[in-house]
Amino acid sequence: MSQKFVVVDLETTGNSPKKGDRIIQFGAVIIEDGKITGRFSSLVNPLQEIPAFIEELTGISESMVKNAPLFEEIAPQVSDMLEDAYFVAHNVLFDLSFLQEELLNAGVEGFYGPVIDTVEMARILYPSADSYKLTDLASREELDHDRPHQADSDAQVTAELLLIMLDAVKALPLVTVKELAKLSEGLKSDLHLIFDDVLNMKESSLEDLPDHIEVYRGIALKKRPETQRALHSVINYPESVEEKKAMLQKAFSGYEIRHGQFEMMDSVHSAFMKNGHALIEAGTGVGKSLGYLIPAAIFSLESHNPVVVSTYTTQLQEQLLNNDVPKLAKVLGSKINASLIKGRNNYISMARFEHSLREVEENYDTALTKMQILVWLTQTETGDFDELNLSSGGMLFWSKVKNEPALFLKTKHWESYDFYQRAVEEAQQADILITNHAMLLADLVSEKGPLPNYEYAILDEGHQFEKAAGKYFGKSLDYLAVRLVLNQLGLYDQNQLFYKLERLLRNDLRDSRLHTFEVSQLISDLVYETEELFKLAGTYARKTVKNKTYGSKIHASIVPDRDNRVWTALKTTAERFYFDLKDLIVALEERLDEAGKSNHPYTGVQQSILEEVVQVKEDLEAIRDTARTLFMDGSDYVKWIEADLRSLQNSTTIFSRPVYVSDYLAQQFFMKKRSVVVTSATLSVNNSFSFIKKELGLENTLIEQQIPSPFSYESQIKLIVPEDLPDIKSVSHDDYVAAITEHIISIAEATKGRMLILFTSHEMLKKTYELIKESGLLEEFILIAQGITAGSRTRLTRNFKRFDKAILFGTSSFWEGVDIPGEDLSCLIIVRLPFTPPDEPITAAKCSIIKESGGSPFSELSLPEAVLRFKQGFGRLIRTSNDRGLIFIFDRRLVTTSYGKAFLHSVPDVPVEKGNITEIVDMIDDWL
Incomplete structure (x- = not known):
């Protein structure tokens, strides 16, 4: 690989050279014969102002570039350097488009050679x-x-990264490089030149495969590690504090005694030994994971009973398996048989993937995803989709290669490489089996689920179990999902899946009940009914909430009413939609039957087509069943429509959920298991567990325990309620947003950033974010907002940690599970007490049931729910014993109402300070 690479990075005044943005720094590193042979870097005078945000990001000020050369002065040197080279950059189109514009403006020829995007x-x-x-x-x-966002530093790091990646390509097995070379033709940068080079080099010599790689049917895979089932001598449970201390100190040097962790260990062990259920609320810092894993493992080894540990989030699952189980093995002094299992669709089907490689690939996202998977197969031991970082186009491709039973595809030869079957086998052998709430619920319902028979379970993030059950037993139908399935099928003249199916079966369709064109008409009718159904659903929702004063997101409960014209039209359309679906499913079933009876063998591509039709038929069956539940069942499910007024039809989703799942959970889960431990940092309200017990249907508990956090909140936290904010009910929505915006700006300036602001509504978040931006008063801060800034929750949190002056705006999912320890978060603002809106359909239905039985919806439902969420939000700030921080509650109801005490009594005891904004800024200065 003797090519010359010039690795470039630019700092600029903005994102668009066409709009007049200019370069302020140019950095380049030259690589020849696999080594860095030269560097060039220069500041550039852009002859225009450098925006404050760019100065904050890059550290480059106007005074620094005032005497720097203009770009045309360094252009000839840049042009010479690039001659006969690969142009390399991290996000190459950005740097190249800027450079081309500047080179041409300087009267120098642009760059037209090969480009590599790192x-x-x-x-x-x-x-x-x-x-x-x-x-x-x-x-x-x-x-x-050491200096991110400075061109010379970025170019240097990109060059070093490029060298590492070039070596990584050379280290890949020949069969993998061969496939990558084939697929790389359709990429955006010229990587095919690199893959072709390495391929030629590998083909001219004999290959020694590394020990951990094997090649099967032309695909390189990581060998399955020999799993030796760990054999244990029985470990006695450490009864005394001294024994526990000795056990943990042996495993962790400098282990700090946590009495809360010891209490939790005793409670879990006791619940299992006495076959009773337990509710354990463990505050932040107790060391909850090991607090339940140690007694669970010892009990499992002692009694030969597997223990299932279920979490709500996959994040916590991975953390348990990769961080906590190795720690557990250290504590026990021996390996523990622990495994993690997810739903079947989480694993790749190797047979489907092999078939996909034979199809000629023209779609960029699909080609890239196939390349990612080929490399990943040389690394993965699990075949679990959650390990991959795919684009949204990549997700679509995954749905074609995920693990599903196959009817037409020959999968037998891949049986010993079936990742899902491996996971099931490991689950059957495990002492500790980690799964998630959704999988646990699926297993309860299915005859032969993937989990082994178990009698003992721990529900971590247990406050989410009821919500997970509601979601699991609920149904939903959304416009885009239905259209996606129908578009996949396509009309006959659209040359999609239906066309391919008819071409494949053209000699076998003589006896079919419906002719090709009749089925095509049926698909066309169904597309029309889908449009009508969701148009009417959107109209129904809009009319039901016609007095909605604020925001574009609406949700409207469905109340069957024969006198309501829109409802009647909606129901009639839903019935036509349902019967058209039924007819289409029958037509596809007939065709698949014909295919099954056919005498001539199918090629691999034909098998793939038939498998796709099976998948589409199953998707249509699921849509049909959901439509029946939503519109034809008079069941005691709550039904509602959610939509966004800005794009009514595309955003419309119709939902149905059971009001209460407590009876089901009581009978099918808690009564059937010997011992279930429910744990979380937030289970009690006002020091009582009665709310969570009612929600879960958990009647007989052996243990109910609150283990407080070991942190000294009094010295670590200051809780402040501003007195000069209006009551939200007494002013208009816009006035309230304006008032809180002023406070946020003052507090941000005083605390210098590192602030998380929790909202209860996305509309208010968006308005506040826009006002702060418009004000221009926090220009040196990085503003990161959920639903506005692109990226997942994890990504937004990571970006937040990266900047010194950052403000993170979050709604629902940011109230819990976001872990930002230490200096990265020093200020938390809770804008409103997190009451669920009374018109939220599930809440409204629960409230009316409570009212009918003579209860108080507020004290029995709204208040306890809000307190639990408040506790979750409160827990975001202090994550370690060294953290310090400020919490502002903008909702004065915390101190002006009698129920405010329920919130304060449910969190650690910290004094509440009050004051106007001037006094608050003084308090902040003193505190900091």
């Missing part, structure tokens, strides 16, 4: 990376990146 390359070679930002890839490869 982002695209990293996506392929690091398919499991959390992020493809340069700083994240640098820390992954342990490269020094």
Whole structure:
């Protein structure tokens, strides 16, 4: 690989050269014969102002570039350097488009040689990376990146990364490089030249495969590690504090005694030994995971009973398996048989993937995803989709290769490489089996679920179990999902799946009940009815909430009413939609039957087509069943429509959920298991567990325990309620937003950022974010807002940690599960007490049931729910014993109402301070 690479990075005044943005710094590193042979860097005078945000990001000020050369002065040197070279950059189109514009303006010829995008390359070679930002890839490869967002430093790190990635390509097995070379033709940068080079090099010599790789049917895979089932001598449970202390100190040098953790261990062990259920609320810092894993493992080994540990989030599942189980093995002094199992669709089907490789690929996202998966197969031991970082187009491809039973595809030859079956086998052998709430619920319902028979379980994040059950037993139908399935099928003249099916079966369709064109008409009718159904659903929702004063998101409960014209039209359309679906499913079933009876063998591509039809038929059956539940069942489910007024039809979803799942959970789960331990940091309200017990249907508990956090909240937290904010009910929505915006700006300036603001409504979040931006008063802060800034919750949190002056705006999912320890978060603002809106359909239905039985919806439902969420939000700030921080509650009801006490009594005891904004700023200065 003797090519010359010039790795470039630019800092600029903005994102668009066409709109007049200019370069302020140019950095380049030259690589020849696999080594860095030269560097060039220069500040550039852009002859225009540098925006404050860019100065904050790059550290480059106007005074620094005042005497720097103009770009035309360095253009000839840049042009010479690029001659006969690959142009390399991290996100190459950005740097190249800027450079081309500047080179041409300087009267120098542009660059027209091959380009390499290190982002695209990293996506392929690091398919499991959390992020493809340069700083994240640098820390992954342990490269020094001391000055991010400075062109010379960024170019240096990109060059070092490129060299590592070139070596990574050379280290891949020949069969993998062969497939990558084939697929790389359709990429955005010229990576095919690299893959072709390595392929030629590999084909000219004999290959020694590494020990951990094997090749099967032309695909390189990581060998399955020999799993030796760990054999244990029985470990006695450490009864005394001294024994527990000795056990943990042996495993962790410098282990700090946590009495709360010891209490939790005793309670879990006792619940299992006495076959009773337990509710254990463990505050932040107790060491909850080991608090239940140690007694669970000892009990499992002692009694030969597996213990299932279920979580709400996959994040916590991974953390338990990868961080906590190894710690557990240290404590026990021996390996523990622990395994993790997810739903079948989470695992890849190798037979389906092999078939997909034979199809000629023209779609960019699909080609890239196939390349990512080829590399990933040389690394993965689990075949679990959650390890991959795929684009949304990649997710679509995954649905074609996920693990499903196959009717037409020959999968027998891949049986010993079936990742899902492996996971099931490991689950059957496990002492500790980690899963999630959704999987646990699916297993309860199915005859032969993947979980082994178990009598003992721990529900971590237990406050979410009721919500998970509601979701699991509920149904929903959304416009885009239905259209996606119908578009996949397509009309006959659209040359999609239906066309392919008819071409494949043209000799076998003689006896079919429906002719090709009749089925095509049926698909066309169904597309029409889908449009009508969701149009009417949107109209119904809009009319039901016609007095909605604020925001574009609406949800409207469905109340069957024969006198309501829109409802009647909606129900009639739903019936036509349902019967058209039924007819289409029958027509597809007939065709699949014909295919099954056919005498001539199908090619691999034909098998894939038939499998896709099976999948579409199953998707249509699921849609049909949901439509029946939503519109034809008079069941005691709550039904409602959610939509966004800005794009009514595309955003419309119709839901149905059971009001209460407590009876089901009581009979099918808690009564059938010997001992279930429910744990979380938030289970009690006002020091009582009665609310969560009612929600879960948990009547007979052996243990109910609150273990407080070991942190000294009094010295670590200051809780402040501003007195000069209006009561939200007494002013208009816009006035309230304006008032809180002023307070946020003052507090941010005083605390210097590192602030998380929790909202209860996305509309208010958006308005506040926009007002702060418009004000221009926090220009030096990075503002990151959920639903506005692109990226997942994890990504937004990571970006927040990266900047010193950052403000993170979050709604629902940010109230819990976001972990930002230490200096990264020093200020939390809770804008409103988190009451669920009374018109939220499930809440409204629960309230009316409570009212009918003579109860108080507020004290029995709204208040306890809000208190639990408040506790979750409160818990975001202090994550370690060294954290310090300020909490502002903008909702004065905390101190002006009698029920405010329920919130304060449910969180650690900290004094509440009050004051106007001037006094508050003084308090902040004193505190900091």
